[in-house]
Amino acid sequence: MLYMVIEQLKDAPAIYRRLREKGRMMPNGLNYISSWIHTELKVCYQLMETEDPALFPRWTENWDDLMEFKSCRYGPRPRPQRFLSNPGKVKKVKRVTRLEKRSWGFNDLTI
Numbered sequence: 310m311l312y313m314v315i316e317q318l319k320d321a322p323a324i325y326r327r328l329r330e331k332g333r334m335m336p337n338g339l340n341y342i343s344s345w346i347h348t349e350l351k352v353c354y355q356l357m358e359t360e361d362p363a364l365f366p367r368w369t370e371n372w373d374d375l376m377e378f379k380s381c382r383y384g385p386r387p388r389p390q391r392f393l394s395n396p397g398k399v400k401k402v403k404r405v406t407r408l409e410k411r412s413w414g415f416n417d418l419t420i
Contacts, residue, residue: 311383321350339364
């Protein structure tokens with residue numbers, strides 16, 4: 310299963326120093342996929358994968374002093390070959406050409 314982990318960083322320089330010295334310190338079975346960090350180094354979004362969500366506390370206890378964690382389950386990793394083998398199942402998206410303005414805002418799309 311995929312999880313989006315949102316980290317609220319308390320001390321970015323200390324986090325990167327520990328990461329350089331000790332690595333990610335993740336238990337086997339918890340896999341890092343990718344991450345994105347806010348330009349102000351206050352929030353980091355990590356995409357992770359595991360079949361055992363009980364592994365998260367074992368990982369986060371290594372970092373609790375430097376950041377706070379929230380995680381959201383996203384489901385199984387998508388398999389693009391499923392769509393490539395049967396392109397009829399992929400919905401075609403129409404191109405948006407412009408936004409129509411109403412008195413209360415830009416909410417209607419003209420296709």
